[in-house]
Amino acid sequence: MWHVLDHGPAEPVGTIVCVHGNPTWSFHWRRFVERFGDRYRVIAVDQLGMGYSERTAQRRFAQRVGDLGDVIDALEVTGPVITVAHDWGGPISLGWVLGNTDRVVGVVLCNTGVAVPAGRRAPALIRLAASGPITDLVCHRTRTFVDGTLALSGKRVTSVARSGYRAPYRRARHRQAIADFVADVPFDDSHPSAAAIAAVAEGIRALTMPVLLAWGAADPVFDDDFAHDLAARLPHADLHRFPTMGHLVVEEADVVGVVEAWLADRVEVATVGSVAGVTRDEPPAAVMPSAAGPLEPIWAGLTRRANDPSPGFVDGATGTETSFADLHQRVMGIAAGLASAGVRPGDRVAVLVLPGVDLLASVYASWRAGAVTVIADRGLGLRGLGRAVRGARVQWVIGPTKALAAARVLRWAPRARLIAVGRRRSLGAVATLRGLARSTAPLPPEPRAGDPSAVLYTSGATGPAKGVRYTHGQMSSQCDALAALYDIDVDDRLVAAFAPFALYGPALGIASTIPDVDVTRPGTLTAEALVAAVGSVAATVVFASPAALANVVRTAGAVPDPRLASVRLVLSAGAPVPVATLRAMADLCPNATLRTPYGMTECLPVADISVPEIDAAIVGSGSSSAFAGVCVGAPVAGVLVMIAPLDFDPLLPVESVGVGVMGEVLIHAPWVSSGYDQLWRTQHDARPAGTDGNTWHRSGDVGHLDRDGRLWIEGRSVHVIDAESGPITPVPVEVAVERLDGIDRCAAVGVGPSGCQQLVVVIEDPNAPEGLASTERATRVRSAVDGSVAAVLVLHALPVDIRHNTKIDRAAVAAWAARVLAGGRA
């Protein structure tokens, strides 16, 4: 006797067969029934002995595969089938799929496994549960296994859902099959089920239908290793990884939403009986001839100066100079050394090196060796850094002892091979950077433009950082674009006050230096440190974050002669730069143009503007447009910008809205990154197709284009206030309010349910009491804003991002405002 959920319309487009694991039951799939039941026939079985199906004697793996086939046949399933499975359901469903490849059009697997991944043992928790008498105690006689499974997911499973999962397993006699399942895990080849499971593990290598792996990466049992073992067997599989979710990922995360998007994109369901899986290759990396001619490798600028004895890099903290020739020699030596140490093209290398010459050498050498560098922003903090390195699954770690220890002890990369920066091979490192640099091995073949080159993790506004994937071609065309945009030539010398920008130096073939500043807090850059750095290389170009420039302006009084006469160009980006800061900076650099490129980790540059152009934009488009947002300039050569409707459907071709109309900013350029790492859905949603046939990148910013083609940014799409009268973007409101006397910074946020949110302005003022602003101030703010302001509040300090100290965390401000305005404490 089977207990089965079977729900669907009269004429389903296909059947979704859901197979649960141990110790769950068909309840696990209830959201699939809700979401897909109107179009698909959704069948969720309770395996024999489980849920509300009949209690039976122990069923072995092979019998369970047969059981699944029997129930599918008995239910007279016809037409295309998509299987969705979790835990033990994974191998069981795959066993059935192998015998039914003619009608299975899609396979979804969540936190499961078909074999213990190479190089490790079965998960400790399962080994423990499966050790003889303990199995009976924890699985059968007590509810430990059921409760333990739920406990692994913590509060992400609601108490109502917990009772649901427990319901069929209240008494010991209900739980025999839980113990039987655990006892059926083959820990060695003599186990009765070992051969059958191994046959499935090998058999799936032949599968060609689309496969989705939806994975909770915080699962201590089926962790990332299992996902990658499956991905190795199913190289065409799409992976969407939820970094902070656990074993019951279907319960904890929006797996059903990922599956819905995936089905729409990958599994074409036209009519019953004529369904075809769509296997789409990744779009080929855009390799376009740039303005400067054919693409050169990223290290070409360095190679051109291979015999140049002049300084190529100066360390601002120590004053140490490294000539171009030395830098080139080190890069090529390390590249050869990496290859002979075993680094293969495509291997991922985490470069956990502080900004300096060792960072430049490690990164360029890795690129030259064909490895993919994983670079994480220090602004992520230790936890975020660890999560990024762990998630990127690096095979190699280059770093000082402290970083190597973290890789081992904090298990960021427990099986990666380590390369030490420094004299000694600490912690079992296979080599030192110095040792590699002396390598006499031949250089490996050069990577090609379409080969992957980097995964960048930068601090996001909310949630875990996403890895952004780049190819060599994308990086090269980005450097060409920057060189063309800013007329960079060999005589330029760069001060990178935002340290990662120093990486552009060798690529642009120019000398660079990093000023003496805490790399985790670039906003603490002093005028003194900047003057010293500019002097050390007679710099012509300065790149600094807006916060760093603001601090330079603040501390300029402490320097006898703060003027930076050699500088011809000051660049600042990462967040909107206050015009006042730019003007003050212009006074310090009498010979310099001040420009602010607009872009993001996924694409830089997008647009660019100078101070006079900002003024012209404000005057040129009429007085009211001073309140239209922040003008970031016209798109740079090679970039297309489209403004898409706020509520566009990413599944349909996107069409632009008109000039002056606010919408989401979409970008198309040769140097847009390939996409997001192991985040199928994020990637899918972020890269819609346009009606023009181009693939576009969603910036997440909202804004508009003016009559003269200039782009105005009005905020982040997630921060748009969803008012009854229509969407209100925060930046225009903030710009208007910040023009008032005595208000330097504010945040415009929405409170209340979407569709009828109220606009609230929160002013930063360390000297006024927190909470409601004074009546006089509230009146001035209300009169400055075009529209109805529900309340004006004061905070001593607005929460800002760690990296730039300028991006306001409007979500946090909104949460605080909502609490105060509901009658809570300020």
Place this chain on the structure above:
Amino acid sequence: MRVLVTGATSLLARRTAELLIERGDEVVCLQRHVAPLDAEQRLGDIRDRDHVAAATRGCDAIIHAAAKVGVVGSWDDYHGVNVDGTNAVVAAARANRVGRVVHVSTPSVAHVGSSIVGGLADPPVTGRHGAWYAESKAIAEQNAIAAASEELAVVAIRPHLVWGPGDTQLVGRIVQRARAGRLALVGSGAALIDTTYIDNAASALVAALDAARPDAACNGRAYVIANGEPRPIRDLILGICAAAGVEIEPREVPRRLATAVGALVEGAWRLRRASTEPPLTRFLAEQLGTAHWFDPRPARHDLGWEPTVSIDEGLRRLTAWYAEQ
């Protein structure tokens, strides 16, 4: 259209009757005392079924605004006017084949003490002990809505905190207390409160009357009406005081303290069988200390109604009115 307006001595019903008269409707009003209106007056008790039935004869529609408000009085008083009175109106509408009834209700029928942030018109809550006004109005609204049918369209309108020139409930009390130097804010005064300028409340009742048809979406439904401009309670109070020419710097009283004092005051008033309204009640403390604002979309969508007088304009009119006084 011939419209019966009950309780026309109240500010809202009177203003609504004026609007109807201005646009050419024929108005009959029913209340205990003569209302200052140029309309046919049927003086009497709303609980008197025969009287209500007689006044309803020949009418096309009823706006039922008669109610007993406040906290003073016995359950029987509240039940008699608010529940029996509503039952009498519904019975009269049925007996006289009146097609439309607009029942004037209150957001407090669904009020359970927590803050309301962009809320909807939740179903009435009954079974509350002590809060007799809200309890009786909840039963009355349930009964009125239950009468909605294919012959009789019933719409319940819950205006939220109606104020304006001549309003004694809200404006009158605030100004009186401010002048006496006894005005305190509950909590920090930041709670967002939506209010309804009197002309908007009246036009909403007229809009509901026009929209009420048996096949309309609004038949058998309740709507919260407000300006759709929630403001911190302190800004509102200061605005009203400024309109009345009273300069104040209100004290702040913690919300829990205010609620506790409100409960004490109510008890004391009840024990003394006082006939005046107490200065602070639990309901008032909660109203003034927690957010109360509503999603304006259902009313705008189903009734086709938009407020026409903004808060700022309302305050200007209030200022002018006080200047005349």
